[in-house]
Amino acid sequence: MALNNTYDARLVQQETAVGAGVQILLLALLGTAIGMGPAGWLTGLAFAVASWAVLSRALHRSRLRSFGPANRVTLGRATLVGGVTALVADSFESSPPVTLFVGLTAIALILDGVDGKVARATGTSTPLGARFDMEVDAFLILVLSVYVSMEFGPWVLMIGGMRYAFVAAARAYPWLNAELPPSMARKTVAAMQGICLLLAASGYLPRGMSLGVVLLALGSLIWSFGRDVLWLRRTSRIQDAEVEEILGLAAEPQTVAS
Incomplete structure (x- = not known):
């Protein structure tokens, strides 16, 4: 990891303040362009404040002097997600312009493949960056x-809620917290969710086809989560059996040769 780990509280505040400031600027632009109502404004501002608080705390705990270039890309993507969130909240009062909604969402999805490449190219990959990227993805979905x-x-909320349900279940069943092996299938299914939902939300497809796309997204996600849960459970049972075997051997009386 090629990051400078010298901690400076002022730099931490600058990182998070810039993100919050850009978020508010985007909300102002959206409000001017479409006349966004109170629901959109309040939701967008709540997203900006929550993001600022979470990022400030994460940086403070990690004691990194900055996010690094890759995580600044993720921060930009989070700003777009905040804009999409405001538009969705505003849609309960009036429908957002399709082109604007699709454009913001599409750019956020495209940038999901950029931050990882930047991290690898600059040697700035960190656990904080990986977690930040994951949370932005999950919230957009x-x-x-x-x-x-x-x-x-x-x-349809099952698609967006499944990851949060998994995290909640892991609190009750710690074996769900074990590290999963890398899987291209898992990555593909995860990438599909945003694309399928965007296609359905855009209105560009006939209703029946949009429904099929959403069902495909949900079915693939259930399969992916189910496969991972089964793998974690089997691995946990194997590890428990090995521990029991070791404890059993340790408890056996030792035979002393006469």
Whole structure:
């Protein structure tokens, strides 16, 4: 890791303040362009404040002097997600311009493949960056699920809520916290979610085809999570059996040769 780890609280504040400032600027531009209502403004501002608080705390705990170039890309993507979130909240009062909504969401999805490449190219990969990237992805999927659910029903929320349900379940079942092996299938399914939901939300497809796309996204996600949960459970049982075997051997009386 090629980051300078000299901690400076002022630099931490600058990193998070810039992100919050850009978020508010984007909200102002959206408000001017579409006449965004109170729901959009309040939701967008809440997203900006929450992001600022979480990032400030994460940087303070990690004691890194900055995010680094890759995580600045993720920060920019988070700003776009904040804009999408405001548009979705505003859609409960009036429909957002399709071109604007699709454009912001598409750029956020495209940038998801950029930050990782930047991290590898600059040697600035960090656990904080990986977690930040994951949380931005998950929240965008949740927001898109909310928007699409207004057309197809609350069952669509399963797509955005599944990852959060997994995290909640891991608190009760610690074996779910074990590290999973790398999987291209898992990455592909994760990438599909945003694309499928955006296609359904755009209105560019016939309703029946949009419904099929959403069902495909949900089905693949259930398969991916189910496969991972089964792998984690089997691995946990194997490890428990090995521990029991070791403890059993240790408890056996030792035979002393006479």
